[in-house]
Amino acid sequence: MALIVHKYGGTSMGSTERIRNVAKRVAKWARAGHQMVVVPSAMSGETNRLLGLAKELSPDLTTPELQRELDMIASTGEQVSVGLLAIALQAEGMRSVSYTGWQVPIETDSSFTKARIQRIDDQRVRADLAEGKVVIITGFQGIDPDGHITTLGRGGSDTSAVAVAAAMKADECLIFTDVDGVYTTDPRIVAEARRLHTISFEEMLEMASLGSKVLQIRSVEFAGKYRVPMRVLSSFTPWDIAIDEEAKSGTLITYEEDEKMEQAVVSGIAFNRDEAKVSVLGVPDKPGIAYQILGPVAEANIDVDVIIQNVSHEGKTDFSFTVHRNDYARTMELLKSTVIPKTGAAALSGDTKICKVSIVGIGMRSHVGVASKMFAALSEEGINVIDEKYMELAVRALHKAFEMDLPPA
Amino acid sequence: MALIVHKYGGTSMGSTERIRNVAKRVAKWARAGHQMVVVPSAMSGETNRLLGLAKELSPDLTTPELQRELDMIASTGEQVSVGLLAIALQAEGMRSVSYTGWQVPIETDSSFTKARIQRIDDQRVRADLAEGKVVIITGFQGIDPDGHITTLGRGGSDTSAVAVAAAMKADECLIFTDVDGVYTTDPRIVAEARRLHTISFEEMLEMASLGSKVLQIRSVEFAGKYRVPMRVLSSFTPWDIAIDEEAKSGTLITYEEDEKMEQAVVSGIAFNRDEAKVSVLGVPDKPGIAYQILGPVAEANIDVDVIIQNVSHEGKTDFSFTVHRNDYARTMELLKSTVIPKTGAAALSGDTKICKVSIVGIGMRSHVGVASKMFAALSEEGINVIDEKYMELAVRALHKAFEMDLPPA
Numbered sequence: 001m002a003l004i005v006h007k008y009g010g011t012s013m014g015s016t017e018r019i020r021n022v023a024k025r026v027a028k029w030a031r032a033g034h035q036m037v038v039v040p041s042a043m044s045g046e047t048n049r050l051l052g053l054a055k056e057l058s059p060d061l062t063t064p065e066l067q068r069e070l071d072m073i074a075s076t077g078e079q080v081s082v083g084l085l086a087i088a089l090q091a092e093g094m095r096s097v098s099y100t101g102w103q104v105p106i107e108t109d110s111s112f113t114k115a116r117i118q119r120i121d122d123q124r125v126r127a128d129l130a131e132g133k134v135v136i137i138t139g140f141q142g143i144d145p146d147g148h149i150t151t152l153g154r155g156g157s158d159t160s161a162v163a164v165a166a167a168m169k170a171d172e173c174l175i176f177t178d179v180d181g182v183y184t185t186d187p188r189i190v191a192e193a194r195r196l197h198t199i200s201f202e203e204m205l206e207m208a209s210l211g212s213k214v215l216q217i218r219s220v221e222f223a224g225k226y227r228v229p230m231r232v233l234s235s236f237t238p239w240d241i242a243i244d245e246e247a248k249s250g251t252l253i254t255y256e257e258d259e260k261m262e263q264a265v266v267s268g269i270a271f272n273r274d275e276a277k278v279s280v281l282g283v284p285d286k287p288g289i290a291y292q293i294l295g296p297v298a299e300a301n302i303d304v305d306v307i308i309q310n311v312s313h314e315g316k317t318d319f320s321f322t323v324h325r326n327d328y329a330r331t332m333e334l335l336k337s338t339v340i341p342k343t344g345a346a347a348l349s350g351d352t353k354i355c356k357v358s359i360v361g362i363g364m365r366s367h368v369g370v371a372s373k374m375f376a377a378l379s380e381e382g383i384n385v386i387d388e389k390y391m392e393l394a395v396r397a398l399h400k401a402f403e404m405d406l407p408p409a
Numbered sequence: 410m411a412l413i414v415h416k417y418g419g420t421s422m423g424s425t426e427r428i429r430n431v432a433k434r435v436a437k438w439a440r441a442g443h444q445m446v447v448v449p450s451a452m453s454g455e456t457n458r459l460l461g462l463a464k465e466l467s468p469d470l471t472t473p474e475l476q477r478e479l480d481m482i483a484s485t486g487e488q489v490s491v492g493l494l495a496i497a498l499q500a501e502g503m504r505s506v507s508y509t510g511w512q513v514p515i516e517t518d519s520s521f522t523k524a525r526i527q528r529i530d531d532q533r534v535r536a537d538l539a540e541g542k543v544v545i546i547t548g549f550q551g552i553d554p555d556g557h558i559t560t561l562g563r564g565g566s567d568t569s570a571v572a573v574a575a576a577m578k579a580d581e582c583l584i585f586t587d588v589d590g591v592y593t594t595d596p597r598i599v600a601e602a603r604r605l606h607t608i609s610f611e612e613m614l615e616m617a618s619l620g621s622k623v624l625q626i627r628s629v630e631f632a633g634k635y636r637v638p639m640r641v642l643s644s645f646t647p648w649d650i651a652i653d654e655e656a657k658s659g660t661l662i663t664y665e666e667d668e669k670m671e672q673a674v675v676s677g678i679a680f681n682r683d684e685a686k687v688s689v690l691g692v693p694d695k696p697g698i699a700y701q702i703l704g705p706v707a708e709a710n711i712d713v714d715v716i717i718q719n720v721s722h723e724g725k726t727d728f729s730f731t732v733h734r735n736d737y738a739r740t741m742e743l744l745k746s747t748v749i750p751k752t753g754a755a756a757l758s759g760d761t762k763i764c765k766v767s768i769v770g771i772g773m774r775s776h777v778g779v780a781s782k783m784f785a786a787l788s789e790e791g792i793n794v795i796d797e798k799y800m801e802l803a804v805r806a807l808h809k810a811f812e813m814d815l816p817p818a
Binding site: 016019020050053054056057058061063065066068069070072073075076079080082083084086087088090091095096097098100102103147148149 | 425428429459462463465466467470477478479481482485488489491493495497504507509512557558
């Protein structure tokens with residue numbers, strides 16, 4: 001008998017028919033003798049519907065007071081899900097009980113719409129498990145020290161599931177999703193993309209931070225911190241698939257580096273179309289210039305990703321960095337009004353049609369020549385800076401160059 | 410400066426456009442210097458949508474475990490409403506904060522889907538009011554001693570509003586609804602129905618218990634127990650109607666009987682199409698026979714309304730009573746299988762096409778002849794037992810006979 005956490009995404013919970021299938025799958029695991037905790041997301045489309053209503057009432061939703069109300073509203077999507085799943089499980093003849101974030105409680109800080117989990121009290125859940133109940137806990141949400149409802153931000157249900165698994169010292173946390181595991185890259189772009197049976201925690205973290213949408217990055221960080229055994233697998237297999245087969249499917253995230261992994265130099269290719277590039281041209285190359293440019297950007301709460309400072313020429317340099325596309329207009333405005341006059345830069349340029357392609361693999365540590373092989377592959381295709389329209393071509397070229405379509409030797 | 414509670418029904422909260430109007434109306438009252446607490450219902454249709462999802466998953470939802478989950482689900486409708494209204498108020502430039510039942514907290518017993526309020530802690534609300542915030546509280550729900558979410562049953566938001574008003578010792582509780590007050594009878598049936606400017610608490614209680622849908626009966630009981638000044642008025646007047654005019658509109662529920670009220674012998678006519686009649690025929694007329702028939706019915710949790718025992722004839726009598734139509738089939742089954750054999754009754758008959766028409770008025774106490782006038786009016790129209798199809802005719806005939814279309818002298 002093991003203690004198992006299942007997490008189901010919004011697509012898996014998208015209709016009563018699908019919720020019934022989730023219940024049957026969970027019941028199968030419970031009947032096999034496991035103690036089960038389930039963390040479902042809101043029914044697909046529900047969170048957007050709720051936030052859409054809020055936006056109709058106020059175009060600006062940025063103050064803490066407004067964000068508190070957003071969390072009050074958005075958290076109901078998961079509350080409906082857990083209640084429905086508990087009913088579906090009882091209709092299957094199982095005992096079950098659902099809890100919201102505040103009922104467990106899942107304690108967070110007070111950063112509304114992007115709160116961080118600080119502590120999970122597992123007493124109530126353990127008592128129910130001991131009585132033979134399946135316990136269903138809302139993802140995505142918690143309660144702050146003042147008793148306000150908080151949410152963890154988009155994809156937060158992954159984090160909730162892993163955090164619950166860590167708090168309960170679960171034997172495994174299974175993330176059921178609409179893909180059947182972690183791939184070398186997005187199979188919709190590279191037909192030869194291959195599913196990985198295992199991926200190291202560090203590689204998964206890289207993949208997530210570089211734009212892979214399979215797992216939310218904070219859930220991977222959480223899993224790493226507490227070394228939670230975590231598996232990504234499909235919720236679209238028939239619910240009555242043999243449990244032994246299901247338990248070995250998908251992609252397992254591992255914490256020990258074994259020999260096999262050492263052999264794979266590059267495990268995956270991640271990409272990201274959400275960024276925009278900003279360049280400050282002809283800026284005097286003095287110590288502290290990077291801070292003069294990036295300080296005001298950071299103060300405006302704009303996250304900077306890649307930073308490139310060109311070689312200086314006659315005491316002047318070009319300084320480029322990337323930001324999220326949603327922050328592009330605000331960044332350009334900020335640079336124009338404050339940074340340009342203060343630094344004496346010659347000009348400003350920007351590009352929203354860029355993308356970022358990254359290769360991922362812990363094997364790169366001990367292998368030279370990965371970067372040169374990457375640029376060689378791109379130059380063979382005539383790709384220089386990766387304009388958005390060449391992104392898919394670039395990903396396919398790299399996938400082939402690193403022989404990622406072949407299983408590891 | 411007064412402390413005022415506003416309650417808005419589901420129709421008033423039915424769209425973001427309407428929520429914006431509610432916010433403007435509340436803001437008008439707050440800007441006039443009042444401390445404002447608002448209790449809104451779920452957006453119209455939302456509670457039915459949520460319960461519909463639950464029913465798709467389980468045809469039977471009667472166990473306490475399932476009803477607990479129903480409350481988990483249904484309570485989200487009001488949670489969304491309070492968050493949206495708080496946002497709308499902030500968009501109007503007001504400070505506001507929303508609370509769920511468990512956050513206030515509104516403490517109830519553990520009767521899921523029909524819980525009763527036991528205690529309301531007003532500390533948190535008072536602190537916010539003192540800071541100049543409009544406080545918005547979910548109707549319909551509370552928290553039980555074990556930290557489970559409970560709901561108060563259909564129309565429970567009226568009860569929540571009155572209970573909050575009682576706990577806060579509010580100066581007035583305004584129930585905004587889709588009718589503009591309490592009428593002598595339903596204006597959709599009698600065109601001459603007249604709005605009452607005041608109605609006594611006892612009459613309102615009668616009207617509610619006899620089928621008038623304007624206010625939920627438990628909210629009226631609560632108002633009476635704590636003598637909460639309560640007014641029913643329209644939410645469909647323009648939001649910017651002068652506050653002095655609005656404050657005097659609708660129908661005020663009063664607790665003192667003044668002379669004017671004494672003059673109105675009959676204040677209203679209530680009716681109800683939800684009942685069915687059951688008759689046990691030719692039952693031996695012995696002491697305890699009523700208990701032998703009604704005991705098993707009560708044990709099966711079936712509410713009995715009107716009871717009629719006919720004059721005994723040769724030691725036998727006919728015993729009739731009414732139950733809710735939803736309980737009709739179950740009642741007939743129960744009588745057939747247990748009561749008939751035990752009492753030796755000759756036969757059983759039933760009628761689901763009946764209705765109940767009642768006349769209401771505290772003035773009846775000191776006036777004789779009301780019942781005879783009622784039956785005279787009905788017999789003039791040739792109405793004997795009120796078959797459902799004659800109900801509207803009966804209500805119109807009584808409304809005219811008691812001159813209820815004329816303002817009180």
